[in-house]
Amino acid sequence: xxxxxxxxxxxxxxxxxxxxxxxxxxxxxxxxxxxxxxxxxxxxxxxxxxxxxxxxxxxxxxxxxxxxxxxxxxxxxxxxxxxxxxxxxxxxxxxxxxxxxxxxxxxxxxxxxxxxxxxxxxxxxxxxxxxxxxxxxxxxxxxxxxxxxxxxxxxxxxxxxxxxxxxxxxxxxxxxxxxxxxxxxxxxxxxxxxxxxxxxxxxxxxxxxxxxxxxxxxxxxxxxxxxxxxxxxxxxxxxxxxxxxxxxxxxxxxxxxxxxxxxxxxxxxxxxxxxxxxxxxxxxxxxxxxxxxxxxxxxxxxxxxxxxxxxxxxxxxxxxxxxxxxxxxxxxxxxxxxxxxxxxxxxxxxxxxxxxxxxxxxxxxxxxxxxxxxxxxxxxxxxxxxxxxxxxxxxxxxxxxxxxxxxxxxxxxxxxxxxxxxxxxxxxxxxxxxxxxxxxxxxxxxxx
DNA sequence: AACAGGCGCAACCGCTGTCAT
DNA sequence: TATGACAGCGGTTGCGCCTGT
Numbered sequence: 334x335x336x337x338x339x340x341x342x343x344x345x346x347x348x349x350x351x352x353x354x355x356x357x358x359x360x361x362x363x364x365x366x367x368x369x370x371x372x373x374x375x376x377x378x379x380x381x382x383x384x385x386x387x388x389x390x391x392x393x394x395x396x397x398x399x400x401x402x403x404x405x406x407x408x409x410x411x412x413x414x415x416x417x418x419x420x421x422x423x424x425x426x427x428x429x430x431x432x433x434x435x436x437x438x439x440x441x442x443x444x445x446x447x448x449x450x451x452x453x454x455x456x457x458x459x460x461x462x463x464x465x466x467x468x469x470x471x472x473x474x475x476x477x478x479x480x481x482x483x484x485x486x487x488x489x490x491x492x493x494x495x496x497x498x499x500x501x502x503x504x505x506x507x508x509x510x511x512x513x514x515x516x517x518x519x520x521x522x523x524x525x526x527x528x529x530x531x532x533x534x535x536x537x538x539x540x541x542x543x544x545x546x547x548x549x550x551x552x553x554x555x556x557x558x559x560x561x562x563x564x565x566x567x568x569x570x571x572x573x574x575x576x577x578x579x580x581x582x583x584x585x586x587x588x589x590x591x592x593x594x595x596x597x598x599x600x601x602x603x604x605x606x607x608x609x610x611x612x613x614x615x616x617x618x619x620x621x622x623x624x625x626x627x628x629x630x631x632x633x634x635x636x637x638x639x640x641x642x643x644x645x646x647x648x649x650x651x652x653x654x655x656x657x658x659x660x661x662x663x664x665x666x667x668x669x670x671x672x673x674x675x676x677x678x679x680x681x682x683x684x685x686x687x688x689x690x691x692x693x694x695x696x697x698x699x700x701x702x703x704x705x706x707x708x709x710x711x712x713x714x715x716x717x718x719x720x721x722x723x724x725x726x727x728x729x730x731x732x733x734x735x736x737x738x739x740x741x742x743x744x745x746x747x748x749x750x751x752x753x754x755x756x757x758x759x760x761x762x763x764x765x766x767x768x769x770x771x772x773x774x775x776x777x778x779x780x781x
Numbered sequence: 782a783a784c785a786g787g788c789g790c791a792a793c794c795g796c797t798g799t800c801a802t
Numbered sequence: 803t804a805t806g807a808c809a810g811c812g813g814t815t816g817c818g819c820c821t822g823t
């Protein structure tokens with residue numbers, strides 16, 4: 334059994350409490366720097382201090398350690414604390430792990446004394462700023478009506494407003510990244526430098542490498558992490574395998590996500606156009622590399638005409654029997670290389686999955702129910718992606734990523750049928766579905 | 782100048798999990 | 803396996819300084 338602490342205080346010397354005078358600090362520093370190993374009882378005894386070991390330890394950890402970074406918090410640190418707290422809550426140790434040289438106690442005090450009050454005071458400002466931003470959007474950017482990412486939109490405004498309400502006049506330097514946790518997965522995702530062009534025109538991952546574009550004069554914090562457990566509704570029990578905060582500079586407030594305009598109506602032209610453009614790019618590659626190898630293309634009359642007229646545009650398709658196919662609107666039969674579609678989509682889908690996980694984190698406090706629901710769906714999709722065999726056709730519920738992944742996933746698993754909802758129409762098993770909003774609901778593709 | 786109240790910060794308290802005995 | 807000290811964490815307290823009256 335360990336030696337009891339009282340053993341070294343059995344002469345009942347009254348232990349000091351309260352503030353530490355300079356002499357005691359010097360004794361403790363001298364001891365810790367020269368021979369600082371051992372338990373806290375040893376420290377108090379060997380340093381010649383009439384303090385309890387716990388007090389010595391706290392004094393060293395919170396005040397005397399040479400690697401501590403004293404002084405006021407810089408705006409970047411404030412922003413980081415604000416955002417981490419929005420994700421992690423009062424988990425000061427986890428927050429402190431992201432701020433080099435800051436103690437948990439220091440961060441906690443700073444939060445309780447400064448940031449919490451500032452947030453409270455800016456609540457009303459946030460509301461008014463949010464509405465004024467929407468007004469700005471309506472003039473410079475014709476986004477009106479419902480949004481596909483309403484909560485995300487508000488979160489951006491919240492974070493940005495909070496930051497703007499702080500004193501950022503002294504922050505002319507770019508955000509430091511040295512204080513951030515190392516991340517293996519997400520570091521390069523938001524690298525703002527131009528990325529090497531990808532040769533494969535079908536590869537859409539480039540569209541997701543830096544999904545935020547815009548310029549309303551705001552600051553956006555983007556957090557990336559991976560969730561390793563389905564069952565955790567909160568992030569506290571170390572489910573974060575990788576974590577990264579990306580501070581975008583002033584003037585880059587997001588108006589787009591993955592090439593889609595934030596705030597656009599779900600079925601608006603503005604939203605559809607970028608989707609259609611991407612889809613057309615896909616088709617170009619399909620036509621050039623794979624469709625020309627097809628033996629035959631089959632489908633129901635209506636859907637086949639739709640595909641032919643709308644997308645294929647006179648491409649010399651061979652041998653087109655109008656066979657009726659249950660559960661499917663269009664089947665393309667090709668050679669054995671048909672798994673191309675799955676393989677080339679994986680990277681992009683993973684990007685989208687990452688982005689969705691990021692957004693889920695924003696809901697952990699404001700809407701835990703939604704957070705949990707999203708996480709469940711994403712885990713299912715992530716699991717499917719991780720087990721994806723590039724040599725087999727796999728049903729990827731691609732479109733649900735732009736609506737509610739959890740809802741779509743649960744619906745599909747429960748009923749195994751295509752729902753009537755126009756917002757989501759999963760393809761039959763074994764099909765890669767490429768439509769994003771249900772408009773092209775006859776687009777299930779299979780290559781045999 | 783004196784006082785009260787607010788505020789920031791350091792330190793303490795109490796709890797939980799871990800580990801040595 | 804039981805026990806108790808330790809490490810770590812988050813909440814709370816209290817002291818000293820500042821500011822307004």
